[in-house]
Amino acid sequence: MPEGLLPKMLSVRVLDASRCHLGEGPSYDPVTDTAWWVDILECRLFERRLGTSDPAMVHPLPFMASDVAAIDADCQLLSGADGLYIRTLADGTLTRHCSLEAEDGGTRSNDGRVHPSGALWISTMGRDAEPGRGTIYHVTGTRVTRLFSGLTIPNGIGFSPDGATGYFVDTQEGVLRRVALDPATGLPTGTPETHYDHRGGEGGIDGAAVDTEGLIWTARFGAGCLDAYSPAGERVHTIPVPVRQPTCPTFAGRNRDQLLVTSAHEGMDAAQRAADPDHGRTLLVDLGRPGLLEPAFRLAP
Secondary structure (H helix, E strand, C coil): CCCCCCCCCCEEEEEECCCCCEEEEEEEECCCCEEEEEECCCCEEEEEECCCCCCCEEEECCCCEEEEEECCCCEEEEEECCEEEEEECCCCCEEEEEECCCCCCCEEEEEEEECCCCCEEEEEEECCCCCCCEEEEEEECCEEEEEEEEECCEEEEEECCCCCEEEEEECCCCEEEEEEECCCCCCECCCCEEEEECCCCCCEEEEEEEECCCCEEEEEECCCEEEEECCCCCEEEEEECCCCCEEEEEEECCCCCEEEEEEECCCCCHHHHHCCCCCCCEEEEECCCCECCCCCCCCCC
16 A cells, blocks of 8 residues: 555454553564553553454463564463563463563663564663653664663664664653664664654654554654654654553554554543543554555574
């Protein structure tokens, strides 16, 4: 489908009735047609088969997790408050793979995405979103490399289809940035540049996913919509969604043409929740154009 053209009527529906305090980190397994996401603040992991009407299974976690990524048929990776953890799918056993700011009890993990090389970009932030405490790291195997620091709420991590460009945003600042990467490693080869300046706009740019044509689809927290940005840095689409605080999309479905979108009711009072009936619920948007599935994380560099 050419850039700039979307179906006239998009189907946007609630995937699961569960409400998340802070839903985040969605992932999709095409082999089992399973959606995964987390509720950061309530320490919960959700598992939902898309081809069924069964409700999501909820797995309690012993820590706050912010991101889910595939490893192989038997294991997945969870980004936790003090490190990355391997979770065995069969029994839920958790094993710490490597530390991530484990010495700093005032931070936690936040947004993350796996680069086509199999390396993970994962961010951290202050537990109370303190200015300047956010950082983005590159993880290959157990090697953790600091990429960008001095951020507040790092989000919007995504990669171009060829792996040569990375994207990220500090939601607090409102500037979506791009940076040249080595496609073989996912490490920056240049300095971040402005891709789109959202300062002064409604809501804040949150999580991101990239489609096969290179459009960057982002959730706009506080504005009840998804936006798409072209590789040239233009906002080319805006799609309303029935939650005020969408947090992160990822591509899902047998044809990879749906967006799985998490949301949150963090910070909303009773009146705001009443005005937003689907607050905190996870959505499925039939986008009608294919996206990139997030690659598996490579345990060995």
